[in-house]
Amino acid sequence: MMQQSGGAKFWTPTFQTERRDDGTIIMQQEGALSDVARSLPDRLVHWASERPDTVYLAERDENGDWRKLTYAQVLSTVRAIGAALLSHGLGPDRPVLILSENSIDHALLGLASQYVGVPYSPISTAYSLVSTDHAKLKDIVALLKPGLIYASDGAAYGRALDAVGGAGHAVAVSRNPRAGDVLFTDMMNAAPSDDAEAAFAGLTPQSVGKYLFTSGSTGKPKAVINTQEMMMANQAMIADCFRFLADHPPVVVEWAPWNHTAGGNKVFNMVLNNGGTFYIDEGRPTPKGMAASIRNLKEVAPTWYFNVPVAYEMLVSAFEADDALRQSFFSRLDMMMYAGAGMAQHTWDALLRLSRETIGREVLLTTGLGATETGPFTLMCTEQQAQAGNIGVPAKGVTLKLVPNGGKLEARIKSPSIKQGYYGDPDLTAASRDEEGFYRLGDALRPADPDDLSKGFFFDGRTAENFKLATGTWVAVGALRAAMVNHFGGLIRDVVIVGENRDYLGAIVLLNADTGQGSADTLQERLNSFAAGATGSSNRVRRMVVMQSPPDLDKGEMTDKGSINQRAVIANRPELVEAIYAGEAGVFEAR
Incomplete structure (x- = not known):
């Protein structure tokens, strides 16, 4: 218990x-x-009344000092932004897309969208700043058809904004606006409206608050619908657990x-x-x-x-x-x-x-x-x-x-x-x-x-990653990957386990640049000791090869969280799998 x-x-x-x-x-x-509760915005209204002067949000400013907003200040700004969103014709079928790192402006826009019943979707910065073809971002825009795309910085996100440019949506930015961009400060200073308050009053538990995209660890990212009821039920569970x-x-x-x-x-x-x-x-x-x-x-x-x-x-x-x-x-x-x-x-x-x-x-x-x-x-x-x-x-x-x-x-x-x-x-x-x-x-x-x-x-x-060896023995890939990463003591960041319908297991490893890659002798030693501790063919990795080029986000090999998509790497890099089972030069073999 x-x-x-x-x-x-x-x-x-x-x-x-x-x-x-x-x-x-x-x-x-x-x-x-x-x-x-009925909705997350209801909780903002509640605390702005109960604790108006309590600091709710804080972030470092350009001078390194804390910029702080109280509950009362956040609610006032949220109402202004909500009015601005409605004035741009946004609604349940014209959501907001957010291209931004975590920030107060990001939080205010997300809360304002929910306040007036406009769904919003915060998008992984990797799809804008790491991707070279912006394919995932283009797919997201095509799916959601946003009425407004917000970017924290018009310059930093400029390539991504250009990639999804065209008619159908406005663009708002907090810094470095481009021609035609809306300044987010203007939205923050908009006059509150009766329409915004009517939209808040009309929220129901079934109102869509946001669309969150899955990370794509076992497939392409999918847009999960988050209603207010779902989010607030989850919060009720958390409050019940964390008394x-x-x-x-x-x-x-x-x-x-x-x-x-x-x-x-x-x-x-x-x-x-x-x-x-x-x-x-x-x-x-x-x-x-x-x-x-x-x-x-x-x-x-x-x-x-x-x-x-x-x-x-x-x-x-x-x-x-x-x-x-x-x-x-x-x-x-x-x-x-x-x-x-x-x-x-x-x-x-x-x-x-x-x-x-x-x-x-x-x-x-x-x-x-x-x-x-x-x-x-x-x-x-x-x-x-x-x-x-x-x-x-x-x-x-x-x-x-x-x-x-x-x-x-x-x-x-x-x-x-x-x-x-x-x-x-x-x-x-x-x-x-x-x-x-x-x-x-x-x-x-x-x-x-x-x-x-x-x-x-x-x-x-x-379960989607697990497979059988040629002997019919099941391999629990997730547990084996975690055990191998842990055993190598920070030398490897992640690992792809191969061996489906083969006689023994192999591994494609991604070295950890942050903690030092280690020598070939050290990697060999760790593989030897890992194999020696195995209890059977389902967890004994016999051969290992180092991935020389990093996993490709655009090819689905890496999720926006930075973890490896096992099946995508195997599908995209068959030469590494063949190298393992051919025992080519550069392949480590447990001794």
């Missing part, structure tokens, strides 16, 4: 479990989900991009739903980017913190060297969450040790499971674990279905945060559900304790 951890209060759920004759398991919390949010408003120092459901729905909406403060972190989980994050964390002590494992590893080193940083970070921290990859045990142990040494108790360090299609909040672990990886139990309102598939348990979900499906693709929406209406998550889960499912689950790989 999940319960209180340290000084923070969490849920204490109980469960109903059904075990069917075919091995299928159905699991859900007892009791109904409650306190679901401490009712005791004190969250303070977040956060960099995760808002085009992803974790940063843009879970964290951003959580802060607003609970009247907290969002400090926009301009840092990134890279050696250079962490310097900015560390500066921010020294000045602002978070109560809720999220990052990816590689960033936590860098933070551990910074904490060991800087007592002031460590004291600030842990001083009022309720929990630490990680996602995006597996966390190394030495990082896990160090974070718990540092919290004990700093504040005399362990701060909950945890992870969960979710997807763009699920809102994302689905499973969460709130019981301190001895090791990383437990993703917890279903949230209130979520029904978890586990179906035997290839020797594993495939996870499927029913939830009030899963309703609409994919915009413009009813066939794909229908195919994503099973015969009982459960969404096919595409992940396999393994119970921590098969006799007591309340102990939580471990991620057991993506």
